[in-house]
Amino acid sequence: MNLNNKNIVITGAASGIGLAMLKALCKIPNVSIVASDINPCSESLPACVHFTQHDIANQQGIDALFDVALDNMGTIDLFIANAGFAYYEQTQQEDWQHIEKIYQCNTFSPIYTSQKMARINQGREYGVLITASFMGIYSLPGYSLYSSTKAALLSWADAYRREKQDNGHIMMLCPVATKTHFFDTTAPIPWPTQHAQDVAKAAIKGIKGNCKRIYPSKLSVLTLALNWIFPLVMPIYKSIEAFKFYKWLDAKNRQVKTK
Numbered sequence: 001m002n003l004n005n006k007n008i009v010i011t012g013a014a015s016g017i018g019l020a021m022l023k024a025l026c027k028i029p030n031v032s033i034v035a036s037d038i039n040p041c042s043e044s045l046p047a048c049v050h051f052t053q054h055d056i057a058n059q060q061g062i063d064a065l066f067d068v069a070l071d072n073m074g075t076i077d078l079f080i081a082n083a084g085f086a087y088y089e090q091t092q093q094e095d096w097q098h099i100e101k102i103y104q105c106n107t108f109s110p111i112y113t114s115q116k117m118a119r120i121n122q123g124r125e126y127g128v129l130i131t132a133s134f135m136g137i138y139s140l141p142g143y144s145l146y147s148s149t150k151a152a153l154l155s156w157a158d159a160y161r162r163e164k165q166d167n168g169h170i171m172m173l174c175p176v177a178t179k180t181h182f183f184d185t186t187a188p189i190p191w192p193t194q195h196a197q198d199v200a201k202a203a204i205k206g207i208k209g210n211c212k213r214i215y216p217s218k219l220s221v222l223t224l225a226l227n228w229i230f231p232l233v234m235p236i237y238k239s240i241e242a243f244k245f246y247k248w249l250d251a252k253n254r255q256v257k258t259k
Contacts, residue, residue: 001077001078001125001127001169001207001208001210002208003025003028003031003078003204003207003208004028004029004030004031005029005030005031006028006031006032006077006078007031007032007033007069007073007074007075007076007077007078008025008031008032008033008034008076008077008078008079008080009033009034009035009036009065009066009069009076009078009079009080010022010025010033010034010035010036010079010080010082011036011037011054011056011065011080011081011082011083012036012037012082012083012084012131013035013036013037013041013051013082014037014039014040014041014042014043015037015039016178016196017082017131017175017178017196017199017200017203018035018037018080018082018083018131019041019043019196020196020197020199020200021080021082021199021200021203021204022035022045022049023200024197024200024201024203024204025204026045026046026048026049028204031048032048032050032072032073033048033049033050034049034050034051034052034065034068034069034072034073035049035050035051035052036051036052036053036054036056036065036083037051037053037083038053038054038055038056038083039053040053050068050072052065052068054068056081056083056105056109056113057083057101057104057105057109058104059112062109062112062113062116066116066120070120075120075121075124076117076120076121076126077121077124077125077126077127078126078127078128078129078207079113079114079117079126079127079128079129080128080129080131080203081109081110081113081114081128081129081130081131082129082131083105083109084105084106084131084149085102085105085106086102086143086146087102087143087145087146088142088143088146088187088248089142089145090142090245090249091144091145098145099145102145102146102149103149103152106146106149106150106153107149107152107153107156110128110130110153111153111156113128114128114130114160114168114170117168118164118166118168121166121167121168122166123166123167124167125167125168125169126167126168126169127168127169127171127207127210128168128169128170128171129171129172129173129203129206129207129214130153130157130170130171130172130173131173131175132150132153132154132172132173132174133146133147133150133174133175134174134175134176134215134217134220135147135150135190136149136150136151136152136153136154136174137151137154137174137224138223138227138234138237138238139151140190140238140241140245141238141241141242141245141246142187142241142245142248143190153172154172154174154213157170157172157212161212169210170212171206171207171210171211171212171213171214172212172213172214173199173202173203173206173214173216174213174214174215174216174220175194175199175216175217176190176192176193176194176216176217176219176220177189177190177191177192177193177194178193178194178195178196178199179193179194179195179196187248188244188245188247188248190241192217192219192220194216194217198216198217199216201216202214202215202216203216223237
């Protein structure tokens with residue numbers, strides 16, 4: 001879709017991929033943007049951006065964000081559902097609230113947003129870009145819950161496109177591990193990695209082309225092809241990541257014992 005003169009909403013915009021996309025969108029002629037994050041934005045933003053703080057992990061927060069956007073811009077042509085978070089952990093006992101928390105933010109929110117965009121844009125072209133993850137295709141040890149939230153989104157989008165009958169574009173962004181504060185933890189960062197600016201560049205290009213899935217890392221595309229030809233590629237890679245996970249877990253347990 002053509003992004004010139006469009007009204008855009010983006011979540012998770014205070015840092016990382018979201019902030020990189022926000023800066024890239026500001027360079028497009030005559031755009032109006034409502035940017036949201038649960039945290040304040042420390043960056044200086046141009047006049048075309050209205051920044052607001054909302055918790056999109058619940059229906060009330062999303063509805064409130066839509067109200068602000070519609071009050072400011074009148075219509076929403078593109079919604080970028082970027083907000084999300086991850087756990088890096090070993091599941092040791094059942095915890096309903098722990099599971100619900102990540103699904104509400106990572107999965108329920110983008111699906112609800114897409115359905116809301118469809119309703120308010122009947123008869124109009126619109127777009128929804130959802131930040132998924134390459135881990136939604138190939139899950140990794142330590143990220144079981146996170147990977148499952150992204151896999152659910154990819155599966156939902158594939159079917160939802162065939163169910164709806166409108167002029168909407170549902171686009172899934174599938175980055176690999178990105179060098180942002182998202183991975184500012186003691187956990188090992190999965191290989192390969194990329195920069196937020198590269199993800200943003202690929203995202204804008206993908207939106208303009210109405211791409212169903214956007215892979216910012218060329219290496220991830222190569223991995224898909226290689227694993228199709230050589231099915232042992234991903235099992236070997238996951239074994240390496242499992243070794244890193246248990247090494248991290250051992251170090252964590254030893255640290256706990258010394259306290």
